[in-house]
Amino acid sequence: MDVSSLSAEDYASADRAQQLLAGSCGSSPTLFRQMRSWQDFVVGVEAGFDTSWIWEYYSDLSCRDWLDKALPLLTPALRALCRPVIERWDARYLAATGPIKLQGPRSSRSSTQSGWWHDRFPLVVDHDEEIPLPPFWSPEPRRLTE
Template sequence: MTSVLRLGPEDNFSLQEAGRVLYAQGWPEVHTVRNMLAQWEWLVAQVERGYTATLSEYLDDLSCREWLSRAGLLVTEPARTLLDQALQPLDTRFQAATEDDGSGALARHGHAGQGDGWWWKRVPRRLIGRLATDLARFRGR
């Protein structure tokens, strides 16, 4: 995460502490903001190319964006600004590579309870492999 914004010790601590707080709230591991941003960037690239894994794996991979959203609520304002700056281009790319899940297939598959972020309602435009098969099944086709 690079920016002209300078983070102080309190800001850096809040970024580190977010992972521990989310772990205490039930996330399966202690993650770092940097690690989860890298996972989100990886997923965005996969979706742009054509995501081939299963629907369950897709939903699991989307959880990194949920984690980042929740972490943003735990950090200082300067750290949140920096996080938002890092997320904005990735979110734009993801939105361009996906479309609204108007059929509700993702919700029917069981992401309910993981959060209400917009990313939980987006499916790749380019459907190939197992994800295409799984979505067709949950869409009733």
């Protein structure tokens, strides 16, 4: 990502997004840190998600939630720079995950709707047999230990 063409206004919009999206403790990672967190998470999912951290899986998606909220707050130039990078990692996440099987009236969001990443689960896991997988991860992911 070439940031050399960004202006002071572009950087100010990233700072403004960071301030507006700060958590209850008043701090929030930067735009570029959140983009890196999404990349790191996707790489981990591609490698086989370690189910000893299964309870953190949906919490780890918060970096993608943050990016979804931040993009409209950015200048057009900064958005144009960030969006292709985020979309590239989104595509890799889609390839490394499957749609969850939801029960009841709720149906999955499409990959163009906000929050669609919450309706997916990793296709490959490094699974500890004593940790139950969520029932809506169906069909069950392939295990690295198989």
